[in-house]
Amino acid sequence: MMMDINTIKQVFSEYWSVRAPSYSEDMSSMDKYDEWKSELQQRIESRYPEKKPDEIKILELGAGHGYFTAILVELGYSVTAVDMAPGMLAEAKKNYVQFASRIQFMEMNAEELSFEDGAFDVVFSRFLTWLLPRPEQAYSEWTRVLKPGGLMLTYDTMQMKQRNPDNKDTSAKKEENPYRAKLLEKTGMREELYDNLIDLSNELEIGYLKRPEWDITILTELGVDASSEDVIRLSAIESESKEDDADGNKTSIMSPLILVKGIKK
Template identity: 30%
Template sequence: MLEQRIETYWDGRADSYNEVVQREMACRKKQAWESLLRKYAGEQDNLRVLDVGTGPGFFAILLSGLNYSVTAIDKCEEMLRQARKNTALAGKTIKFLKADAHAVDLPDGSLDLIVSRNVTWLLPNPLEVYQEWYRLLKPTGKVLVFDANWHLHLSDPELQAEHDRYVALAMAKGYRHNTSPAQQQENEAIARKLPLTYEKRPLWDEQAFRRCGFQQVVIEENISPLVHDEMEQLLYTPTPMFVICASK
C-alpha cells in the first residue's frame, strides 16, 4: 500500500530530517519563515491553526511562538516523537495527533488557518485533501501551502537534465546529500507513484482550490531567496519553492 510505504520511508528519515530542522531553528531561516507566516496569517492572537505534516515540529513551534493555538498532525510516529521532544525543549504547548491529511478528526468550520510545508507533493489524493481542508476552515479561514515541483523532472527529460546539472554544480561547491543512495532511490520510486509528480504547480493547486470552493487564491511562485541559503538556491534553481494562500 502506497500510504504505508510513505509512512515507513519518512519514519526512517525522522532523525536526519530533525537535524535539518535544528539547523533551521538556529539560523536566519527561522525569522524568514516567521515573517512569511505573519504576512499571510495576520497578527491576530489565538488563531486556531492546524499544521499538516508537521515532521519534527518546525512550523508548529513557530506558529505557537506567534501566539496561535496550534494542533499539529503527521502520519509518522517517529516524526511526532521528534516534534514532541522539540516542543518540550522550546517550552511550547502544542497538541499533536497521528492523522491523515484527508481525514482530520476535528469539527467542521473549527480552524482559522491550515499550513503545510513540503507535504502536498506527497499526497496520494491531493484534491480530496483540499476538500477536507475546506471543510475544516471557518468562513474566513485560509490555507497556506509551501511546496515546490520537487519531482517534476522525473517526467520531463529536459527538466531532468537541468536538475542533474544543478546538483552537479552544488556538489562541486561542497553540497552533500543528507540521504543515502538507497533512500534517494526509494524517494524517487515513491514520487513516481504520486499524482503531483506529473503536474505543473502551483497552477494545478490554484485550479484545485477553486474547484473546492475557495474564493481567493494568492500565489508567490518563488520564495527561495527568502527561505533558502545560497547553496540551496543553487541546488533548487529548477524547483523554486512557492507559497499558495487560499482563502475560503
C-alpha cells in the same frame, strides 16, 4: 497507474519515522527561523487584524520535526500539529518539549482529517503537497476544516517532472547514488524501504501536474479564492543547479518555493 494507498501510507510513514532524527538534524543547519516567523505573522495577522493570537486556531499539516509548530506557538497561536509518521511526532515532541502543553500533536493522514467542518482559522503546510498520492482529496479536506473566511497557506516546491516510462532507477544506478548510500549509513534504514519510497514517489501524479496552476484550479472549484506567489526568498535548500557570479565562479542557487494562498468563501 492505480496506486495502492495502504502501501503508500505504510512506506511513507515508516520512511519518515526512520528518517526523523537525521532530518531534524539536517534541517537545523538550514535555518531561516526569523524570516519564517515574520512571514507567517504577517500573513496571519493581516487576515485577522482584530483577533488576539491565542484566539486564532491553526492546523499544521505534515508537522514533521516541529520546526514550524514552534514558530507558530511562539507567535501565540493555538496550534494543532498533525503528521502520519509516529517517528516524526516523537521527534517534534522531543525537540520542543518546552511547548508541550501548548501544542496538540496528533497522528493523522493529511488526506483523511477527523476534525469537524470549520474547525480552524488557518490551515498551514510546507513541503507536503508534493508527497501526496491524492492531493485533490487533501485540498477538499483542508477546505472543509477551514472556517468560512479562513486562510490557507501551502508552501511547496512545484517543479514538474518529465514523464518517462523507464524513470525507475536500475539496481546498479541506485547503488551508485551517493545520497542513498550516505542516508542508509546515517539512519540505518533498510535499502528496500528507501528504494520503495523513491519508486512510489516517482509514481505520484502530482509530480507531473502543472503547478501552481493546477492547485489554484482545484481550490477555486472547492470555493476558495486562491492565488500563488513566488517566495524563493524563504528557501533554505540549495538546488542541484549552479550559476555564474560576476567573477565567473559557480554559486549555488536556491530550490524553488511557491506559496499557494487562499481564502475560503
